[in-house]
Amino acid sequence: MSKNMMSKSRTSVSRRGFLRNAVKGSAAAAAAACTTVVAAPPEANALVRPPKPLPPDAVGLLYDSTLCIGCKACVTACKEVNHMPPDVGPAQQGWNAGGGGQPIYDSPVELSAKTLNVIKAYSHGTGATKDAAENGFAFIKRQCLHCADPSCVSVCPVSAMTKDAKTGIVNHDPSACIGCRYCVLSCPFGVPKYDYNDAFGEIKKCQLCKQQLAKNELPGCADVCPTGATLFGRTEDLKAEAKRRTALKVGEYTHFPRGDIAGKVGGPRSGHEKLVEAAYQTHIYGEKELGGTQCLAVSAVPFDKLNLPTNVPENGYPTLSEGIQHTLYAGMIAPATVFAGLAYLAHRNTKNHTDE
Amino acid sequence: MSSHVKEHHGHEHQPLGGRVLTLPFLICATLVAIAGVILFQRYTQGLAAASNLNDGYPWGIWVAIDVVIGSAFGCAGYVIALLCYILNRGEYHPLVRPAVLASLFGYGLAGLAVLVDLGRYWNFYHMMLPWYAQPNSVMLEVGLCVATYTLVLVVEFAPAFLERFGIEGLRAKLNKVLWVFIALGVLLPTMHQSSLGTMMVIVGHKLSPLWQSQMLPVFFLLTAILMGFAIVVWESVMASLNFRRPMETPVLSKLSGLMLVVASLFVVLRFVDLIVRGQIGQIFGGPQSGWFIAEMVLMISGLALLIPKANRNRSRALFLAASLLLAAGILYRLNVYLIGFTPAVGPWHYFPSVKEIMITVGVFALEIALYLLFVKKLPVMHAVHPEHG
Numbered sequence: 133m134s135k136n137m138m139s140k141s142r143t144s145v146s147r148r149g150f151l152r153n154a155v156k157g158s159a160a161a162a163a164a165a166c167t168t169v170v171a172a173p174p175e176a177n178a179l180v181r182p183p184k185p186l187p188p189d190a191v192g193l194l195y196d197s198t199l200c201i202g203c204k205a206c207v208t209a210c211k212e213v214n215h216m217p218p219d220v221g222p223a224q225q226g227w228n229a230g231g232g233g234q235p236i237y238d239s240p241v242e243l244s245a246k247t248l249n250v251i252k253a254y255s256h257g258t259g260a261t262k263d264a265a266e267n268g269f270a271f272i273k274r275q276c277l278h279c280a281d282p283s284c285v286s287v288c289p290v291s292a293m294t295k296d297a298k299t300g301i302v303n304h305d306p307s308a309c310i311g312c313r314y315c316v317l318s319c320p321f322g323v324p325k326y327d328y329n330d331a332f333g334e335i336k337k338c339q340l341c342k343q344q345l346a347k348n349e350l351p352g353c354a355d356v357c358p359t360g361a362t363l364f365g366r367t368e369d370l371k372a373e374a375k376r377r378t379a380l381k382v383g384e385y386t387h388f389p390r391g392d393i394a395g396k397v398g399g400p401r402s403g404h405e406k407l408v409e410a411a412y413q414t415h416i417y418g419e420k421e422l423g424g425t426q427c428l429a430v431s432a433v434p435f436d437k438l439n440l441p442t443n444v445p446e447n448g449y450p451t452l453s454e455g456i457q458h459t460l461y462a463g464m465i466a467p468a469t470v471f472a473g474l475a476y477l478a479h480r481n482t483k484n485h486t487d488e
Numbered sequence: 489m490s491s492h493v494k495e496h497h498g499h500e501h502q503p504l505g506g507r508v509l510t511l512p513f514l515i516c517a518t519l520v521a522i523a524g525v526i527l528f529q530r531y532t533q534g535l536a537a538a539s540n541l542n543d544g545y546p547w548g549i550w551v552a553i554d555v556v557i558g559s560a561f562g563c564a565g566y567v568i569a570l571l572c573y574i575l576n577r578g579e580y581h582p583l584v585r586p587a588v589l590a591s592l593f594g595y596g597l598a599g600l601a602v603l604v605d606l607g608r609y610w611n612f613y614h615m616m617l618p619w620y621a622q623p624n625s626v627m628l629e630v631g632l633c634v635a636t637y638t639l640v641l642v643v644e645f646a647p648a649f650l651e652r653f654g655i656e657g658l659r660a661k662l663n664k665v666l667w668v669f670i671a672l673g674v675l676l677p678t679m680h681q682s683s684l685g686t687m688m689v690i691v692g693h694k695l696s697p698l699w700q701s702q703m704l705p706v707f708f709l710l711t712a713i714l715m716g717f718a719i720v721v722w723e724s725v726m727a728s729l730n731f732r733r734p735m736e737t738p739v740l741s742k743l744s745g746l747m748l749v750v751a752s753l754f755v756v757l758r759f760v761d762l763i764v765r766g767q768i769g770q771i772f773g774g775p776q777s778g779w780f781i782a783e784m785v786l787m788i789s790g791l792a793l794l795i796p797k798a799n800r801n802r803s804r805a806l807f808l809a810a811s812l813l814l815a816a817g818i819l820y821r822l823n824v825y826l827i828g829f830t831p832a833v834g835p836w837h838y839f840p841s842v843k844e845i846m847i848t849v850g851v852f853a854l855e856i857a858l859y860l861l862f863v864k865k866l867p868v869m870h871a872v873h874p875e876h877g
Contacts, residue, residue: 179702244543274833283690289628290611290620310614311607313546314627318690322833325543326607328536333607422692441693441832449692454624456686456705461629467679474574474671481576482667 180455183423183447184281186367190300191340192278192426193354194370196377197433198263198410199361199388200271202251206353206362210249210275211238213341213352219246242274245327248338249275249353254438263410263432270431272438273362275353276323276338277418277425278302281448284315284324284337292335293324300367300426301342306334320422320441320449350391350398357390360403365393367426371419374430378412415442423448501585501648501867504731508861516857523850526843527604535607539844544836545829547605549844552825554601554851556684557818559634562594563716564723565641566677571746573670579739582870585648586727587720589868592641593855599638601851602631626687633680640676643669648866681712688824696828697767698780704824706757714750715817717743721810725803727863733872741800744809751791751813755784779819779827786816 210216218238240247252274257267264270282302284293292309295302304315304324315324315335327333341351349355354364363370373393380386389395389403410432417435418425422444429435436442460466530538541548564587572580603609614620615631622628643662650659685708688695701707721740728735762768771777790812799805826838840848863869 283692285622286624287627287690288622289625289631290614291622306608308611308614308620309608310611311609312605312627313607314625314687316543316546320692320694320832322543322831326546327534328539328541328607329534331532331534333534335607439833444693449690450624452692452702453626453686453690456689456702457624457626457629457683460682460705467675470678471671471675474674475668477574477576478667478670478674481573482663482670 179452179459180447181451181458183451186280186424186426187296187298187300188368189298190278190280190367190426191345191365192300192367192370192428193275193340193351194363194365194374194393195273195427195429196361196363196388197270197272197429197431197438198408198412199359199406200251200273201359201361202253202271203358204251205356205358206273207240207247207249207251208238209352209356210338211247213344213355214248216248216336217246219244243323243325245325245330245333245336248336249273252439254433256437265433265437268433270433270438271361272429272431272440273353274323275427276302276340277321277427278340279423279425279448281423281450283318283320283422283449286448286450286454287314287318289314296342299340299342299345301340302337303339303342304335304337309335311335318449320444345397348397354391355398360388360390363389363393364391364397367428369393370428371416374416374419374428377430378414378416380408380412382408382411384408420446422446423451500582500871501651501869502871503652503867504864504869506864508864510860513857513860516853516860519846519853520850520857523847523853526846526850529843530604530847535605537843538841538847540838540841541844542836542838544831544834545826545838547825548838549826549840549848550601550605552822553848555598555605556821556825558594558598558601558851558855559684560681560712560715560817560821561719562591562598563677563681563712564588564594564719565591565644565716566674566681567713567716568720569644569670569673573667574674579742582736583720583724583739585645585868585870586723586863588641588644589648589859589862590719590723592638592645593858595634595638595641597851597855599634601848604847626683626690630680630683630687633676633683637673637676637680640669640673644673648868652866677712678709682706682709684708684712685824691829694830694832695824696770696774696776696830697765698762698770698774698776699824699828701761701765703757703761707754707761707820708824710750710754710757711817711820714747714754714813717747717750718810718814718817721747721806722814725807725810727869728803731863731869733869735803737801737803737806740803740806744794744800744806747809747813748791748794751787751794751816755787755791758784775830776823776828779823783816783819783823786812786819790816 211218219240220237240250243250252272253269254272255269256265259267259269261268262270278301280300282295285295285302289312290308290310292305293302293315294305311326311333313326313335316326324335324337326335344351350364354362363373370393385405385407387403387405391398391401395401413431413434415435417429417431417440418427423446431438526538535541539548539550568580568583568587571577572584603612606612615628616635646662647659650656650662682705685704685706689702689704692700721743724736724740727733762771771780790809793799793805793809793812799809
């Protein structure tokens with residue numbers, strides 16, 4: 133600050149005037165800055181970082197709600213392949229103490245620290261017609277979507293949540309994790325879960341059965357799906373298949389593959405032919421949501437009815453938060469400059485304060 | 489600098505003395521003991537045994553109140569160091585030590601609360617190891633900044649210890665380099681208090697448009713400064729009443745002018761931000777709009793009270809204004825971290841359990857108990873000279 137700040141001869145009137153001008157000036161500057169920050173288009177906004185593209189060999193799943201028969205074989209297979217414990221819904225508690233007091237009937241109703249994959253049902257009115265929004269029902273499969281630009285990876289302070297550079301699979305390493313649950317809070321799809329009933333709880337989420345893929349075997353859910361409602365493959369191939377399906381007309385007779393869309397992982401499998409009975413929505417879930425996801429879904433019932441977040445931006449939220457951080461802390465130049473200024477002033481001003 | 493010379497002679501701070509085991513101290517100690525019992529359950533049975541935290545609301549009051557609001561309470565040392573040493577306003581000097589002490593406890597106990605909340609607390613040191621660091625994480629920046637700042641506060645408060653135990657040599661040496669720590673003590677809170685706002689940017693649509701904005705870091709910095717000022721006024725009036733010391737009203741009335749400026753800036757920017765984002769309509773009947781209105785009513789009534797200059801010299805008006813502004817800052821931060829937040833795939837519900845609340849109460853009780861102990865046993869408060877009284 134200038135010398136007149138130190139001067140004791142200034143009057144309170146001039147100080148007030150100075151303060152008033154300072155306030156007016158900084159308020160105007162702040163309002164202008166505020167307008168620039170909030171109103172600038174994303175590509176011109178220094179506080180937004182560019183979105184991250186999908187790795188070219190990204191793999192994922194395509195879930196087709198119209199093919200799903202709700203058998204939940206995928207839920208069971210997921211538990212077996214990933215050695216997950218049964219998860220007993222509140223309405224399914226046993227009526228006796230059989231099974232050594234342990235729950236034996238697995239009946240998860242939502243993703244949890246015990247359930248990485250779950251089939252949920254939508255129903256409306258009489259619930260008579262499959263894949264109808266009115267007086268019908270439909271299924272939705274919930275698991276990690278493996279985002280192109282995942283929030284969970286962006287927020288993790290200790291690199292416990294990582295995205296594989298080749299496959300794009302979002303992995304979690306419990307041995308690094310501090311259990312802050314910022315990933316749980318930040319995930320726009322509500323996927324990572326923590327076990328609050330365990331003194332040594334872990335974060336759990338689908339890792340696309342990376343241990344199975346390493347053996348050239350399919351993820352548990354895609355492996356057992358009898359109708360090909362859950363299909364494994366490269367995300368680019370799955371996206372093309374999703375586009376083919378959403379263009380199908382009711383009454384068309386068409387082929388639906390099973391297992392791996394390329395027929396490589398887990399070996400070749402026969403698909404099946406089937407009539408298209410319900411009109412597909414044109415919306416491919418995961419194609420554009422928040423920067424795109426490696427796991428996609430198609431359905432005859434709108435996705436907002438299937439309880440998925442639909443009114444979301446096309447860029448992932450990390451573009452906003454990392455945009456702020458990368459600008460303010462670029463090369464740590466701004467903090468270093470501020471520190472230098474503060475240190476100069478503090479050094480100068482404490483010389484007089486002999487006692488402190 | 490003649491007025492300074494008078495203020496800086498000899499031992500200007502002195503312990504207040506008096507009994508330690510007073511009723512307030514014992515009440516606080518009891519609350520701390522209750523929290524200790526609940527902590528035992530939390531560490532042996534998991535977070536659910538002591539809280540209503542769930543996967544929809546993975547962060548509850550331990551984060552929102554103990555850490556996010558508690559650390560704003562701890563901004564007293566930040567704002568007073570800024571005024572006293574950076575802007576060279578010597579008149580705030582008597583407020584430095586009590587403010588730094590309040591900050592030390594505010595931040596130290598926020599750190600302690602983090603260890604209660606962390607689900608895998610035994611790995612917490614990974615935050616400090618470079619090979620685990622994930623530089624895009626706002627939380628990493630906040631965590632490292634807060635940890636460093638707590639150490640800085642220890643150094644800033646060290647003169648009081650060294651003075652009490654007569655370690656003059658070390659004290660003189662420390663005084664020569666104290667400016668480094670003072671500069672850090674202003675830089676670090678500027679960084680992590682704004683980043684506490686940035687932390688919620690990534691939750692995106694889950695935070696109501698009444699609060700979700702790229703301006704969150706600005707609003708968090710402003711509330712940190714505002715709550716820092718307010719807690720200084722509040723603490724000063726409380727200390728004057730309870731320890732029967734003369735009111736520090738002249739210096740507080742100057743502070744209150746600054747509170748008025750910061751609070752006004754906050755309100756103006758909040759509305760500019762809402763208008764620019766096209767969300768101003770959310771104020772009227774949008775979800776959670778009542779909480780926005782409550783926040784604004786507290787803020788505007790607090791600052792309105794300070795507009796008449798005469799009020800800034802009335803300790804009662806000052807105390808009321810500081811309380812209102814403090815409440816506004818608390819509610820703003822609670823709105824951003826809990827009330828304005830809706831989980832992605834619901835429905836989820838959260839209201840803190842009694843045990844969860846008792847942990848938070850215990851953390852604040854520990855803060856008060858330690859503060860009482862320290863001001864009685866260490867030279868924290870400015871000595872009251874007869875000519876002042």
